Amino acid sequence: MQLPEPGATSSEEPPAQARGPLMIIGGAEDKLRRRTILNRFVAASGGTEARIALLPTASSLGDEVVEVYDALFRKLGAAEVMPVRPESREDAHDPDLVGIIEKATGIFMTGGNQLKLSAIICGTPLGDAIVAARERGAVVAGTSAGASIQSSHMVAFGTGGATAKQRMTQVAAGLGLVQSAVIDQHFDQRNRYGRLLMIVSQSPQLLGIGVDEDTCAVVTSQGDHEMLTVLGRGAVTIFDPARMATNAYEAKRSSPLLASGVVLHMLPAGAQFDLTTRTLVKPEEQVSDEDAAEVLEAQRDLRHLARDIAAADKSPSALRRRLARTRGPRPAHGPDPQDGAAPE
Amino acid sequence: MQLPEPGATSSEEPPAQARGPLMIIGGAEDKLRRRTILNRFVAASGGTEARIALLPTASSLGDEVVEVYDALFRKLGAAEVMPVRPESREDAHDPDLVGIIEKATGIFMTGGNQLKLSAIICGTPLGDAIVAARERGAVVAGTSAGASIQSSHMVAFGTGGATAKQRMTQVAAGLGLVQSAVIDQHFDQRNRYGRLLMIVSQSPQLLGIGVDEDTCAVVTSQGDHEMLTVLGRGAVTIFDPARMATNAYEAKRSSPLLASGVVLHMLPAGAQFDLTTRTLVKPEEQVSDEDAAEVLEAQRDLRHLARDIAAADKSPSALRRRLARTRGPRPAHGPDPQDGAAPE
Numbered sequence: 001m002q003l004p005e006p007g008a009t010s011s012e013e014p015p016a017q018a019r020g021p022l023m024i025i026g027g028a029e030d031k032l033r034r035r036t037i038l039n040r041f042v043a044a045s046g047g048t049e050a051r052i053a054l055l056p057t058a059s060s061l062g063d064e065v066v067e068v069y070d071a072l073f074r075k076l077g078a079a080e081v082m083p084v085r086p087e088s089r090e091d092a093h094d095p096d097l098v099g100i101i102e103k104a105t106g107i108f109m110t111g112g113n114q115l116k117l118s119a120i121i122c123g124t125p126l127g128d129a130i131v132a133a134r135e136r137g138a139v140v141a142g143t144s145a146g147a148s149i150q151s152s153h154m155v156a157f158g159t160g161g162a163t164a165k166q167r168m169t170q171v172a173a174g175l176g177l178v179q180s181a182v183i184d185q186h187f188d189q190r191n192r193y194g195r196l197l198m199i200v201s202q203s204p205q206l207l208g209i210g211v212d213e214d215t216c217a218v219v220t221s222q223g224d225h226e227m228l229t230v231l232g233r234g235a236v237t238i239f240d241p242a243r244m245a246t247n248a249y250e251a252k253r254s255s256p257l258l259a260s261g262v263v264l265h266m267l268p269a270g271a272q273f274d275l276t277t278r279t280l281v282k283p284e285e286q287v288s289d290e291d292a293a294e295v296l297e298a299q300r301d302l303r304h305l306a307r308d309i310a311a312a313d314k315s316p317s318a319l320r321r322r323l324a325r326t327r328g329p330r331p332a333h334g335p336d337p338q339d340g341a342a343p344e
Numbered sequence: 345m346q347l348p349e350p351g352a353t354s355s356e357e358p359p360a361q362a363r364g365p366l367m368i369i370g371g372a373e374d375k376l377r378r379r380t381i382l383n384r385f386v387a388a389s390g391g392t393e394a395r396i397a398l399l400p401t402a403s404s405l406g407d408e409v410v411e412v413y414d415a416l417f418r419k420l421g422a423a424e425v426m427p428v429r430p431e432s433r434e435d436a437h438d439p440d441l442v443g444i445i446e447k448a449t450g451i452f453m454t455g456g457n458q459l460k461l462s463a464i465i466c467g468t469p470l471g472d473a474i475v476a477a478r479e480r481g482a483v484v485a486g487t488s489a490g491a492s493i494q495s496s497h498m499v500a501f502g503t504g505g506a507t508a509k510q511r512m513t514q515v516a517a518g519l520g521l522v523q524s525a526v527i528d529q530h531f532d533q534r535n536r537y538g539r540l541l542m543i544v545s546q547s548p549q550l551l552g553i554g555v556d557e558d559t560c561a562v563v564t565s566q567g568d569h570e571m572l573t574v575l576g577r578g579a580v581t582i583f584d585p586a587r588m589a590t591n592a593y594e595a596k597r598s599s600p601l602l603a604s605g606v607v608l609h610m611l612p613a614g615a616q617f618d619l620t621t622r623t624l625v626k627p628e629e630q631v632s633d634e635d636a637a638e639v640l641e642a643q644r645d646l647r648h649l650a651r652d653i654a655a656a657d658k659s660p661s662a663l664r665r666r667l668a669r670t671r672g673p674r675p676a677h678g679p680d681p682q683d684g685a686a687p688e
Contacts, residue, residue: 191506234600256610263605280589
């Protein structure tokens with residue numbers, strides 16, 4: 001485990017700020033053109049020093065999927081791409097596989113069958129290592145099935161449709177990187193309003209998070225708040241059912257559900273949402289999409305820098321290169337107490 | 345115009361209560377089996393004394409549509425079915441056609457192209473006669489296009505999809521039977537969340553009302569409140585954007601919209617919603633679906649009875665038959681001050 005040494009940074013960084021970002025991708029992320037999301041993932045994982053653990057377990061096309069992402073991540077500059085492919089809970093106890101997660105700076109879980117993925121890794125040393133990796137600052141990303149598994153409660157499978165109906169979907173337990181939430185993906189494209197609304201109707205303490213294709217919810221810790229920023233082509237839809245009225249506890253068979261008073265947030269690229277207070281961050285208080293990218297990179301760089309200083313394993317020129325990459329003194333959510341970026 | 349004589353009923357009925365109900369049907373209403381919605385329409389229009397004006401103008405299959413509904417309404421007991429088929433604004437000034445509307449107890453507008461329907465009838469004597477018919481107590485019903493046209497703001501056309509995107513739909517002016525609202529239909533089946541949300545994002549003073557297929561929003565006036573009750577197989581979805589934050593005034597091209605803080609109500613059969621206060625009517629305060637049917641019929645019957653007494657044109661046996669049909673003294677929202685039905 002590569003936790004940064006306490007005291008390695010000049011200010012007292014609360015432990016939550018050492019957490020790496022989550023990247024929750026709604027599937028079908030652009031792999032050919034701008035590659036906005038995948039670029040962000042590699043950059044946040046350390047760019048040319050990224051060591052990426054790639055988990056294709058959800059997919060039935062394991063080898064091909066590994067080939068595609070391996071080629072992509074290397075093309076985008078990653079130093080190393082290491083497949084981690086447990087096919088049983090037994091495999092997920094293998095210290096070699098766990099070791100790869102432990103030294104990764106970025107973890108990427110592919111699409112496929114999230115119930116297979118969760119059934120194999122949740123509650124195993126490998127699953128625990130993913131949770132720990134985020135705590136020590138690694139990026140945890142996943143697309144489609146790899147997005148679903150990140151929430152505490154996971155859509156196992158179900159049917160599409162805009163109207164919430166009893167029994168239209170099933171819930172299983174996910175990795176819990178996002179607590180008190182359920183994440184759904186391909187949200188617009190597969191018309192999954194209804195099933196996400198069904199789940200939050202039955203569990204009104206959960207936030208429902210629906211992510212469109214080629215769209216990413218980036219979740220970062222800022223102090224004791226979890227902030228969600230949207231990246232990509234579509235939108236992230238959030239259902240907050242905290243004050244809802246529902247008949248989900250008594251609705252029969254597959255009848256449409258009553259779900260009244262759900263607060264809906266539809267968030268396009270650049271929108272920022274405070275998952276802790278469940279409110280939109282006003283645009284004037286908000287870090288722009290571009291700034292957010294810089295912040296992510298800067299955070300990452302600063303974290304590396306702190307680690308490197310502690311380990312004294314880098315030449316001064318490497319440090320200079322890194323500092324140059326942060327593009328000036330704006331580590332908005334890093335150790336610098338002058339937080340928050342002014343609008344440009 | 346057949347306005348009931350003032351003083352014809354024993355108590356002072358406020359003018360709003362003389363209004364007939366609206367029946368806003370999301371398309372594809374069941375015509376073969378239980379026919380819940382169509383049955384309700386014929387009953388509310390007076391049952392065996394219903395004189396139904398049928399407007400197939402939205403449809404490109406005018407004659408066939410007339411045949412189908414004519415046969416259906418007669419089978420369900422209507423006394424008369426009178427086609428009213430203006431094919432131009434000129435036609436919509438024809439006193440003969442307007443006369444049919446004026447003597448109808450129920451008006452039914454078919455599906456098809458709502459922009460054709462609105463372009464032909466809105467702002468003509470025929471369109472005005474439909475609005476006036478409701479004020480004097482006639483039922484105004486419409487399915488699909490015939491539902492859309494009932495709101496003040498009408499979805500003209502657009503594309504499907506769950507995520508709201510700029511320019512995905514166009515708005516035109518409707519009949520305005522439901523003010524400060526926009527109605528969409530085939531809501532679940534054609535995945536119209538996005539476009540309805542786009543419209544309310546651009547016009548946050550409007551309530552967005554999405555009606556599923558084989559589902560009906562029955563709107564009645566109760567004092568100075570407009571109440572919506574759901575009938576049928578699907579749900580009615582309501583977006584209340586009053587407190588939303590949005591970027592719809594500046595979003596470019598077809599980009600996904602920000603729409604944060606929209607209050608969502610998904611209402612299955614039996615649910616009741618106060619359109620005036622924009623709140624769910626709690627189940628314990630609510631008139632059950634069955635009771636609502638009786639109330640509608642009883643209201644109708646009482647209104648007829650009052651008219652008949654005033655006109656003294658009925659035999660005592662006809663009056664007795666009618667009274668029997670009201671199934672006991674429960675005119676919950678009629679002149680009887682003992683309002684509200686006890687659960688059975």
